[in-house]
Amino acid sequence: MTAVKHSAEARGPARLIGVDWGTSSFRAYLMDAGGKVLDRRESADGILAVQDFDGTLERHCGAWADAHRDASILLAGMIGSRQGWIEAPYCPCPAGAEEIAARLTRHVTARGRTVAFVPGLSWSSPSGADDVMRGEETQILGVAGKGRQVMVLPGSHSKWVEVFDGRILRFATFLTGEFFAAMSKHTILGRLMAGEAHDPKAFAAGIAASAEPGGLLHHLFRVRTGGLFGRWPADSLSSLLSGIAIGHEIRGARDFFGADRVLVVGGAALAARYAEALGSLGLAAEIGAPDAAARGLTRLAARSVP
Amino acid sequence: MTAVKHSAEARGPARLIGVDWGTSSFRAYLMDAGGKVLDRRESADGILAVQDFDGTLERHCGAWADAHRDASILLAGMIGSRQGWIEAPYCPCPAGAEEIAARLTRHVTARGRTVAFVPGLSWSSPSGADDVMRGEETQILGVAGKGRQVMVLPGSHSKWVEVFDGRILRFATFLTGEFFAAMSKHTILGRLMAGEAHDPKAFAAGIAASAEPGGLLHHLFRVRTGGLFGRWPADSLSSLLSGIAIGHEIRGARDFFGADRVLVVGGAALAARYAEALGSLGLAAEIGAPDAAARGLTRLAARSVP
Numbered sequence: 209m210t211a212v213k214h215s216a217e218a219r220g221p222a223r224l225i226g227v228d229w230g231t232s233s234f235r236a237y238l239m240d241a242g243g244k245v246l247d248r249r250e251s252a253d254g255i256l257a258v259q260d261f262d263g264t265l266e267r268h269c270g271a272w273a274d275a276h277r278d279a280s281i282l283l284a285g286m287i288g289s290r291q292g293w294i295e296a297p298y299c300p301c302p303a304g305a306e307e308i309a310a311r312l313t314r315h316v317t318a319r320g321r322t323v324a325f326v327p328g329l330s331w332s333s334p335s336g337a338d339d340v341m342r343g344e345e346t347q348i349l350g351v352a353g354k355g356r357q358v359m360v361l362p363g364s365h366s367k368w369v370e371v372f373d374g375r376i377l378r379f380a381t382f383l384t385g386e387f388f389a390a391m392s393k394h395t396i397l398g399r400l401m402a403g404e405a406h407d408p409k410a411f412a413a414g415i416a417a418s419a420e421p422g423g424l425l426h427h428l429f430r431v432r433t434g435g436l437f438g439r440w441p442a443d444s445l446s447s448l449l450s451g452i453a454i455g456h457e458i459r460g461a462r463d464f465f466g467a468d469r470v471l472v473v474g475g476a477a478l479a480a481r482y483a484e485a486l487g488s489l490g491l492a493a494e495i496g497a498p499d500a501a502a503r504g505l506t507r508l509a510a511r512s513v514p
Numbered sequence: 515m516t517a518v519k520h521s522a523e524a525r526g527p528a529r530l531i532g533v534d535w536g537t538s539s540f541r542a543y544l545m546d547a548g549g550k551v552l553d554r555r556e557s558a559d560g561i562l563a564v565q566d567f568d569g570t571l572e573r574h575c576g577a578w579a580d581a582h583r584d585a586s587i588l589l590a591g592m593i594g595s596r597q598g599w600i601e602a603p604y605c606p607c608p609a610g611a612e613e614i615a616a617r618l619t620r621h622v623t624a625r626g627r628t629v630a631f632v633p634g635l636s637w638s639s640p641s642g643a644d645d646v647m648r649g650e651e652t653q654i655l656g657v658a659g660k661g662r663q664v665m666v667l668p669g670s671h672s673k674w675v676e677v678f679d680g681r682i683l684r685f686a687t688f689l690t691g692e693f694f695a696a697m698s699k700h701t702i703l704g705r706l707m708a709g710e711a712h713d714p715k716a717f718a719a720g721i722a723a724s725a726e727p728g729g730l731l732h733h734l735f736r737v738r739t740g741g742l743f744g745r746w747p748a749d750s751l752s753s754l755l756s757g758i759a760i761g762h763e764i765r766g767a768r769d770f771f772g773a774d775r776v777l778v779v780g781g782a783a784l785a786a787r788y789a790e791a792l793g794s795l796g797l798a799a800e801i802g803a804p805d806a807a808a809r810g811l812t813r814l815a816a817r818s819v820p
Binding site for chain 2: 417
């Protein structure tokens with residue numbers, strides 16, 4: 209489902225400078241009050257790559273800010289974490305744009321510009337387990353619509369989210385991407401692997417394996433014997449492992465959220481992979497429109513009190 | 515010398531030199547025909563640590579062999595793999611001591627001694643997945659009894675096995691140990707961990723978590739947030755992860771084999787950990803007697819044709 213702009217939404221500042229600033233990437237947008245992207249900057253200046261956050265922001269967005277003196281500047285993502293520029297405390301779920309906008313953390317830069325950091329979200333399960341996200345909440349707001357939505361934002365730490373009428377009710381993190389990388393690079397499974405090209409047949413076999421008895425720790429061993437016994441060529445084993453991992457993620461999340469329809473929010477290649485996996489496990493998949501973070505920042509700006 | 519043994523069992527050679535030679539360890543036993551261990555040698559001369567297999571065997575067991583010229587010499591474990599000394603082809607399951615003894619691979623050493631390599635086992639599931647073991651089959655034979663037994667041999671690659679009247683019907687590998695190591699050392703989970711001391715409370719919490727919805731990839735994130743939110747001290751996080759991993763292994767294996775009673779075969783510390791986990795998941799656990807490999811080698815020697 210794509211974002212539907214509601215007529216009831218508050219109107220934001222004439223111009224908005226929104227930055228989705230994560231661990232390994234920096235994406236900035238100059239937008240009008242309706243969320244239309246007028247200009248954009250993308251770079252690899254994630255928080256692990258740069259130390260001078262103030263200077264980096266100035267370098268990428270200073271000209272926009274000079275040209276639009278009344279523009280709000282909103283920063284979302286890991287830039288608002290302890291490892292970032294200013295720590296913006298987590299906002300507990302359930303939370304929608306109002307609650308999140310009410311908890312922006314403001315800071316004045318060396319050049320005297322006021323910037324606002326978007327808080328991440330936290331959620332504690334009834335059994336006492338905590339979960340957190342930072343950055344994804346902004347993308348979620350960008351694709352949130354009416355009624356109930358279950359979304360996945362795939363990645364190193366995939367986030368599955370239940371949203372109702374634009375409010376994020378609860379969410380769960382799955383360590384799928386990190387798991388895949390650690391198992392590929394640091395266990396016996398990697399020894400027979402060659403390359404990471406996508407093999408749809410091996411990927412589908414991995415997803416099918418995830419539904420068999422024994423669980424993930426057992427299914428993993430197929431990547432070993434699949435190579436040893438020549439059932440799969442070396443350059444298909446990575447896809448087999450990926451299918452096993454994503455299959456288990458989806459099955460676990462379905463169990464958790466009880467969804468039969470899932471909105472996939474992320475980069476095109478990974479989103480297509482997830483849609484493929486969801487379909488083969490009998491779930492309807494829809495791929496979210498791009499620039500979700502930009503739209504989410506617009507919604508937050510429209511609700512923030514300067 | 516009169517052999518003391520099962521009256522129904524075939525009679526083996528007067529003396530047996532049995533070696534359980536794995537990836538990282540070398541364990542040799544001098545035994546009488548009844549399986550009584552008369553002498554033993556243990557070292558870290560696993561197949562990854564030594565290149566000269568012939569010389570290593572001679573160094574540890576040459577004096578025994580000189581003193582007992584009629585002794586059979588049996589080698590089990592990864593020494594019989596492609597990475598070892600002589601590759602002994604897998605024996606397909608179901609298989610008992612007869613089938614395994616019939617497939618020993620013989621070789622004459624530089625000093626003119628005949629040594630026999632015990633084959634590993636393979637099993638292919640009805641769905642077409644393969645599984646293999648090498649070395650564990652000998653330990654299993656050492657603890658096999660009458661009727662149906664479900665066993666676990668915990669480790670880097672835990673083996674779960676279904677045995678009936680001494681025959682190994684089928685088995686399944688779980689990559690639990692390697693998974694634990696890779697996740698501890700090569701993902702974000704390790705960042706907050708300090709030490710690997712056993713905390714029974716955190717271990718039990720991990721096992722309990724494994725029964726909640728979401729699956730392993732989600733439960734892993736508790737190790738992150740458990741540290742972030744101060745629910746567990748840094749030196750308990752390793753036990754929490756261990757409980758999550760072992761809990762998932764046991765739940766997967768229970769699903770696979772349908773067992774309510776499990777025989778744990780392995781080193782004392784790890785066996786105790788598994789017994790604890792089995793108990794808290796409602797399964798009866800029994801810990802196997804030590805020197806299982808030595809007894810298994812005796813059973814094989816009793817059935818082998820020189």
